Amino acid sequence: MSNLDKFEKQINEIEVVMDAWVEKLGLGYNHYAVLYSLATAENGQCTQKQICEEWWVPKQTVFNICKDYKEKGWIEFSESSTDKRERIMRLTEMGKAQAEPIRKKTEQFDEQTFARFGKKKTAQMFALLAEFCDICRTQVENMEIEKND
Template sequence: MYKFDDLGKKISEIDERIDALIAKTGLSYSEFAVLYTLAKDGRSTQKKISEEWLIPKQTVFNVCKDFRQKGLVQIGEQSVDKRERAIELTQKGRDAADPIVRASDELGERVFARLGEKNAEKLFSLLSRFCEICDKEIENTPGIQTKI
């Protein structure tokens, strides 16, 4: 299990770097997630943002409510799922999000350029393969009964 622990530590280290970038924006992780997603996708739903960024839907709702009061987002027509409303940035929201998205994207480009294309391909290939192996091994692992 120690290899999983090592992997978890490395993933946490990557998360810390992403958090450091987000901290430079002055936004919370949830606020960044909403702005970034809407800037990239044009429009989205609270559910999609929640699932994509692993944030509770209520948290996304609260961020959207706050952004709406600040004039950064508007609630559009209902999406395909009639229980969901589409959210999109206003012009004020786009003006606020654009430099944040640009800086984030440029950082990613610089990091992966320094890593090198072949190493980046290898990294993603190995991570994909790792997930495939985990899926198969978990599928083949019998249930574990506890006495709790």
């Protein structure tokens, strides 16, 4: 097994654990992404585009979830002052009641998990991952591959 295979296996294991966490909260990944984004958004507001880019969720999926949440009375939309095509979303009081427990439980999970891992190892892990990502990016940019037509 190559190092890239081992790396991908570890990343996949982390994703399985995170999916189990989201499921324990009673949500699917996409619904979690929308609610958590809205609960933690700067100034309490964000756009569908921001959620799509941050969580790698398709635009149509985010649109459908937001439409459903609007119908439930959990979110409200307003026009962006800078881009009329963009709609700003924010949680309503009913939406906050749904999203706040998810935010709190996720923060608790985060704090406890990284406390157990330790500050030093956490800092090392993030520094190493950032360095590895830079190296991979450089390799992709510089590596020549012959194309067979």
